[in-house]
Amino acid sequence: MRPFLILLLAALASLSRAQVSVSGIYPHLAMFNDEGECGTGAVVPFADRLWVVTYAPHMPKGSSDKLYEITPDLQQIIRPESIGGTPANRMIHRESNQLFIGPYAIDAERHVRVIPYEKMFGRPTGNARHLSDPANKIYYATMEEGVYEVNVNSLAVTQLWADEADKTGRHADLPGYHGKGFYMGQDRLIYANNGDHAPEAKKNPAVPSGVLATWDGRASAWTTVRRNQFTEVTGPGGILGSSDPENDPVWSIGWDHRSLILMVLDHGTWHTYRLPKSSHSYDGAHGWNTEWPRIREIGDDDTLLMTMHGMFWKFPKTFRPGHTQGIAPRSSYLKVIGDFCRWGDRVVFGCDDTAKNEFLNQRKAKGKIAAPQSQSNLWFVPPDRLDHLGPALGRGAVWLRDDVTPATPSDAFLFSGFDRRALHLHHEGDSAARIRLEIDLHGTDEWTTLQQVELPARGYQWIDLTEAPAAAWVRLVCEDALTSATAWFHFSNRDERPDPPAPLFAGIATPSDTALTGGIIRARGGNKRTLHFTAIAPAVNDSTRGGTRDVGLYELSADLQLTPVDDDAAARFQKTQAAIPVGVLQADAASVLFIDDQGQRWRLPRGDAALDRAHPLGPQRIDREVATERDLFNAYGTFFELPADNAGGFSKLRPVTTHNLCIHDYCSYRGLFVVSGIANDSPPANEHIIRSSDGQTALWVGAVDDIWQMGKPRGHGGPWLATTVKANEASDPYLMTGYDRKTLTLESDQPTTVSLQIDIDGTGLWQTYRRIELTAGTPVKHEFPAAFQAYWLRTLSSADATVTVQLDYR
Numbered sequence: 001m002r003p004f005l006i007l008l009l010a011a012l013a014s015l016s017r018a019q020v021s022v023s024g025i026y027p028h029l030a031m032f033n034d035e036g037e038c039g040t041g042a043v044v045p046f047a048d049r050l051w052v053v054t055y056a057p058h059m060p061k062g063s064s065d066k067l068y069e070i071t072p073d074l075q076q077i078i079r080p081e082s083i084g085g086t087p088a089n090r091m092i093h094r095e096s097n098q099l100f101i102g103p104y105a106i107d108a109e110r111h112v113r114v115i116p117y118e119k120m121f122g123r124p125t126g127n128a129r130h131l132s133d134p135a136n137k138i139y140y141a142t143m144e145e146g147v148y149e150v151n152v153n154s155l156a157v158t159q160l161w162a163d164e165a166d167k168t169g170r171h172a173d174l175p176g177y178h179g180k181g182f183y184m185g186q187d188r189l190i191y192a193n194n195g196d197h198a199p200e201a202k203k204n205p206a207v208p209s210g211v212l213a214t215w216d217g218r219a220s221a222w223t224t225v226r227r228n229q230f231t232e233v234t235g236p237g238g239i240l241g242s243s244d245p246e247n248d249p250v251w252s253i254g255w256d257h258r259s260l261i262l263m264v265l266d267h268g269t270w271h272t273y274r275l276p277k278s279s280h281s282y283d284g285a286h287g288w289n290t291e292w293p294r295i296r297e298i299g300d301d302d303t304l305l306m307t308m309h310g311m312f313w314k315f316p317k318t319f320r321p322g323h324t325q326g327i328a329p330r331s332s333y334l335k336v337i338g339d340f341c342r343w344g345d346r347v348v349f350g351c352d353d354t355a356k357n358e359f360l361n362q363r364k365a366k367g368k369i370a371a372p373q374s375q376s377n378l379w380f381v382p383p384d385r386l387d388h389l390g391p392a393l394g395r396g397a398v399w400l401r402d403d404v405t406p407a408t409p410s411d412a413f414l415f416s417g418f419d420r421r422a423l424h425l426h427h428e429g430d431s432a433a434r435i436r437l438e439i440d441l442h443g444t445d446e447w448t449t450l451q452q453v454e455l456p457a458r459g460y461q462w463i464d465l466t467e468a469p470a471a472a473w474v475r476l477v478c479e480d481a482l483t484s485a486t487a488w489f490h491f492s493n494r495d496e497r498p499d500p501p502a503p504l505f506a507g508i509a510t511p512s513d514t515a516l517t518g519g520i521i522r523a524r525g526g527n528k529r530t531l532h533f534t535a536i537a538p539a540v541n542d543s544t545r546g547g548t549r550d551v552g553l554y555e556l557s558a559d560l561q562l563t564p565v566d567d568d569a570a571a572r573f574q575k576t577q578a579a580i581p582v583g584v585l586q587a588d589a590a591s592v593l594f595i596d597d598q599g600q601r602w603r604l605p606r607g608d609a610a611l612d613r614a615h616p617l618g619p620q621r622i623d624r625e626v627a628t629e630r631d632l633f634n635a636y637g638t639f640f641e642l643p644a645d646n647a648g649g650f651s652k653l654r655p656v657t658t659h660n661l662c663i664h665d666y667c668s669y670r671g672l673f674v675v676s677g678i679a680n681d682s683p684p685a686n687e688h689i690i691r692s693s694d695g696q697t698a699l700w701v702g703a704v705d706d707i708w709q710m711g712k713p714r715g716h717g718g719p720w721l722a723t724t725v726k727a728n729e730a731s732d733p734y735l736m737t738g739y740d741r742k743t744l745t746l747e748s749d750q751p752t753t754v755s756l757q758i759d760i761d762g763t764g765l766w767q768t769y770r771r772i773e774l775t776a777g778t779p780v781k782h783e784f785p786a787a788f789q790a791y792w793l794r795t796l797s798s799a800d801a802t803v804t805v806q807l808d809y810r
Contacts, residue, residue, distance in 0.1 A: 019074055020560050022672060022688060023703035024346070024380040027558045029076050030670035031376055032529060033084070034064040036357035037628055038374035039291055040338040040350025041088035044239065046099040047110050048072065050343050052350060053102040054376060055086040057288075057357070060122045060142070060165055067104055067112065070378075072344075079104075081112045086143065088292050088338065089182070091127035092239050095135045096152045100127050105155060115140075115155050122146040122163035125292075126182025126233070128189055129241035131217040141182035141191055145172040147215075172222050176211040178287035181233030185242050185250040186265055188214040191222070192230035192252055195287025202286045202360060202646055206257035206763075209285040225270055228261055229285070230254030231293045231308075236317055238297050238304075249320040253293060253308050257283070259396025259413070260308055262327075266320045273324065273473070275414045276394025276491055278332045279310025280652035280762070281630050281643040288359060289629050289647050291338050291352050298383060299342040305330075305386070307337050310641075311394070312386045325443030325472040328417030329493070332390030334641065334656065334704045335379060336627040346380040353377055354523055354668045355628040361644035364597050365584045365623040366631070370577035372523035377671025379703060390656065390708045393738060394418060394491035395789075398475070400761065404482035409447075412473040415439060418491035420787040421465040424760045425453060426767055428484035432456050435478045435487075439471035447475070460767040466787045488760045490789035495712050495740050501659055502709035507682025507689045508675060508700050509662040511610035514538065517551055517697040518617040518664030518677040522578045531556040531669045532565075533676065534574045535697040538616045548617055551697050558670065562692040562699060580665065584622040585635055587612065590806070591717030591734060592636050596650050602792075603734040605715025605809055607637020608660035617677065621665040626673060626704050632656070634663060638715060639707055651762045651791065655713035655738045673704040713739055718806035725797050731805070733759065733792035739809035742784040748774040750801035758790035766794065774803075 019028060032038060035056030044051045050070035056063040063084030069077040087102030099106040102124060105113045122142025130137040130149070139160075140148040146163030150156070162169030164177065178195030195201065196209035210229030213222045233252045235242050242248040250265040260275040277283075282290040293308045295315050303326065306313035310333060316326035336352040356371040398410035415421065427433055437450040450468055455461055465474075476487050501508070509516040519535040533554040539547035553571040556562050586593040592604040606612070623642065626632045631642040633653065637660040643652045664677035678698040682689045691698045719731030736742070736758065746754055753773050757766045769790070772780055795805045 022560070022701050023706050025377055025671045025703055026074060026380070027377070027560060027670040027672065029070065029074065029378050030558065031066065031068060032527070033374055034527070035059065035374055037352070037355040038065070038376050039352035039628065040376050040378070041292070042090035042101050043339045043341050043348055043350040043378065044090050044092070044099055044101055045341055045343045046092065046106060047108050049110060050348065051099060051101055051106065052378070053087050055088060056084065057086065059084065059086050060163065061085070061117045067102060069110070079112055081114050083114060083117065085117060086123035089124045089127045089140065090239060090339070091138065091241065093138055093152050094240055098152060100138060105152070113155055115150065115157060119157045120148050120150070121166050125179045128182050128184040129245070131184060131187065131189070139182070139184070139189065141179060143179040143193070144177060145174055145179060145191070147189070174211050174213050174222055175224065175227055176209055180231040180292055181252060183233040183235060183250060185235050185245045185248055186268055187246070188216050190214050190233045190250055190252065190265070192233050192254065193287070194229040194231050194254065194290055196285055205283040205285050205647055207285050210254065210287065212252055212254065212263060226263065228254050228256045229287060229290070230263070231290060232295050234295050251295060251319065253295065253306065255283070255309065258398065258400045264320060271321050272411050273414070274396065274398060274411045275327065276396040276489060277309040278329070278393050279641060279654070280648045281641060282309045283647040283652070284644060286646065289644060291336055294339060296340055297342065298340070298347050305340070305347070307340070310334070311392065312389070322445055323443060325416070327414060329392035329394065330387050332393060334390070334627065334630065336630055345382070347383050347386065349379040349381065351376050351379055351671060352628040353671045356525070358625060359629060360646050361625060361629045361631065363623065363645065365581065366625070367579060367581035368577070369522065370573070371525055373525045373527060373529065375523065375670060379671065389705050391495045391497070392418060392493040393654070395489065397486060397488045397761065399485045399487045401484050401486055401765070404478055404485045406481050407477065407479050409438070410476045410487065412440065412475050413489060415471045415474040419466070419493045420491065421468065422490050422787040422789065423463045423465055424460070424486065424488045424490070424767070425455060425463065426460040426486045426760070427455060427482045428458055429482055430457050431480070432459070433478055433480060433482055435476055438475050438477060439469065440473040441469060441471045443472035450474070462769060462788065464785055464787050486760060486765060490787070492789060497709070497712040499711050499714065501661065501711055504686065504688050504702065504706060505659070505661070505700070505710060506686050507678055507698070509677045509679045511608060511613065511660070511662055513662065513679040514616060515680040516616065516662070516678060517680070519551070520574055520578050520580065521665050521667050521674055521676050521699065522574060523667060523669040529558065531674065532570060532574050533562070533699060534571050536617055554692055554697060556669065556674070556690065556699065560690050560701065562690050564692065564694050580619045580621050582619045587636070590719065590721035590723060593732070594635070594650065600650070601732045602650050603717065603719055603732045604635050605638070605717040605735065605807070607658050607715050611637045611660065615662055615664065617664050620663065624666060626666065626668045632666065634666070637661070638713060639710070648762060653735060655735070657707050657710040658712065658714050659707070659710035668704065672701045673706065675700040714809050716806065716808050719793070719795050720803050720805045722802055722804055724802050725800070727799050728796055730757070731795045733794050734807070736793045737789055737791045741786070741810040742788070743808045743810070744782040744784065745779055745804070745806050746772055746774055746782070747777070747779040747804040748797070748801045749776055750799055751775055752797045752799040752801045752803065754803065754805065755796045757794050757796065759792040760790060762791035
């Protein structure tokens with residue numbers, strides 16, 4: 001009996017180690033494939049288990065991805081029936097009590113049947129209830145417009161529309177591609193895609209892309225509802241489908257270069273609403289940057305959870321025309337989320353964490369990093385934490401360089417849920433314009449006038465709407481035609497974060513720490529499923545200050561054990577194939593300067609002045625992808641979210657947090673965010689600090705969305721500091737978006753007028769916000785209103801002079 005007990009205890013101890021978790025992430029639940037990306041396509045509780053499928057890019061015939069069964073005690077079972085592919089569909093069929101997820105049908109006893117890709121070719125993106133025989137059949141849709149009818153009992157497949165990659169059969173020939181959403185309601189099938197094959201779609205987020213379309217099951221062609229990028233299509237029935245399809249509304253969320261778009265089908269008629277964007281990282285017109293945004297049930301009585309463009313949203317279950325009050329932001333997030341559900345007392349997010357391919361998201365600032373193995377994980381989050389990640393930030397337009405028809409109201413734009421609201425208005429017409437702002441107080445489609453705005457010819461005006469009534473929606477009307485009109489909203493909630501990093505970051509080195517270790521970190525390839533860390537430390541008695549010594553090569557495992565490894569070849573490979581680029585940033589007295597791959601100059605604030613000193617471990621990592629096609633840019637104490645170039649690139653940068661720490665390197669691994677640059681005296685009680693078994697070094701691990709707690713974005717700098725300038729020559733753009741309290745100080749050695757120009761939307765739509773007259777040697781201060789936001793600021797002097805324009809962001 002004693003040997004058995006010893007074995008049992010050893011097994012339990014091993015299980016305990018394997019189930020270590022940090023910030024709601026269990027490393028042992030990480031999912032891997034052999035492809036260029038490993039996203040989580042669907043996460044569904046069913047038959048006392050959590051079922052998960054992962055996907056690879058562009059694999060309509062199958063891949064190395066798996067169907068996972070997660071037990072209540074968090075054991076991960078890889079189902080032997082797995083055939084992979086690019087699945088993101090899921091539906092529970094009520095009548096047969098089966099879960100359809102990917103190409104799999106799972107019954108209440110957890111038996112798994114498979115529909116082979118030879119019978120149902122394509123990348124399955126959605127399921128829908130059947131139009132005429134819902135008890136016995138369902139529909140499957142693929143990302144390339146294939147539609148199949150499947151018998152839920154026999155799994156017999158009938159092709160209704162051929163996938164566009166299948167050159168035989170009847171094709172829908174819809175505009176766009178990269179299908180995302182599929183649903184049945186009001187006697188029709190509704191299909192959404194969010195990409196386009198046009199080469200320009202890989203470069204310009206404003207080109208036409210995507211479609212929302214319907215089919216009644218009989219017509220010889222689909223009907224295009226709207227030519228824009230759309231993702232989710234669902235209704236109050238959610239994963240079960242509508243129980244009253246003739247009367248239930250259907251919702252579809254999408255976007256264009258202006259803002260988010262919410263389309264609602266109600267009693268046969270489509271209605272349009274617009275919402276602001278939090279993040280621009282999703283904006284690529286090719287569609288790849290936007291994984292499956294969803295509207296899902298998470299156990300709240302009256303509201304669903306919507307994910308869209310980096311924001312968690314409350315979405316009322318009763319939303320339909322005449323009852324549109326209640327959509328509200330919860331918080332901003334950084335993870336890339338494919339699907340989510342409520343399981344027990346947690347919301348479980350299936351993420352897209354680490355990709356072998358960077359696709360179009362490549363830039364010199366990142367250098368060349370040897371490809372990791374693609375991997376992703378689940379993120380278990382208490383529901384109330386969804387209100388306490390990043391502060392809500394919303395930006396978007398109803399008009400953007402648009403010609404406006406007289407007396408035609410704009411789309412309704414969300415007006416509720418934000419503490420601070422403001423509007424930039426501009427037009428290029430030769431005549432003055434009077435624009436009327438109207439509000440719908442309670443979401444009942446009853447509109448009243450809020451105010452009239454007079455714009456001169458080619459005029460611009462900023463309007464503070466913070467004190468306006470807390471209406472549900474706002475819209476704009478002009479009785480005259482407008483030429484190239486822009487109405488861009490900037491919304492935000494108060495950022496109550498304290499300045500210093502939260503205690504969970506204790507141990508990450510500060511500028512005053514001299515006893516520390518750091519080094520290059522990288523999730524490995526080749527199915528090794530561990531992380532390598534080439535640790536270094538400041539050189540002992542180094543009179544040159546800045547020299548380093550090798551500590552050794554270390555390996556981080558799934559149970560978060562950090563152990564030394566004797567492998568000189570692997571250490572050399574890591575140092576050369578994941579080297580930190582040098583010279584990415586420049587700094588002068590005025591501010592931090594970054595020059596992008598197109599030669600465009602951009603200026604950023606500094607954090608702690610101590611960070612001007614050279615890092616004790618040499619160059620720091622400035623830019624790295626930390627979720628698939630999402631970069632974090634680490635500059636002088638601040639982490640910024642940096643979209644891919646095809647989603648706006650550096651012009652759409654936004655600050656996430658100012659940490660003022662000496663972070664040396666960072667990456668993602670098994671769904672965790674990993675940081676090197678740890679002080680030797682880091683607190684032993686911090687569970688986020690993983691110390692090596694030999695006691696020589698350490699790493700910090702957590703969730704990427706922990707970093708919101710590092711500190712409120714702040715800093716100091718500007719376009720000029722005692723800078724000799726030429727009359728009417730514009731300065732470099734200086735970042736302005738996402739900061740809270742903003743104070744401007746100006747000074748000149750000559751009498752001059754300084755024009756403050758702001759980029760309204762991050763695409764170079766520059767307008768003069770204010771002109772400030774300066775007398776020689778007399779400083780002038782300007783406090784920006786609390787609601788004022790713009791993407792970038794630049795300045796011009798009316799005279800040759802030596803001028804200072806500096807900003808404090810607090």
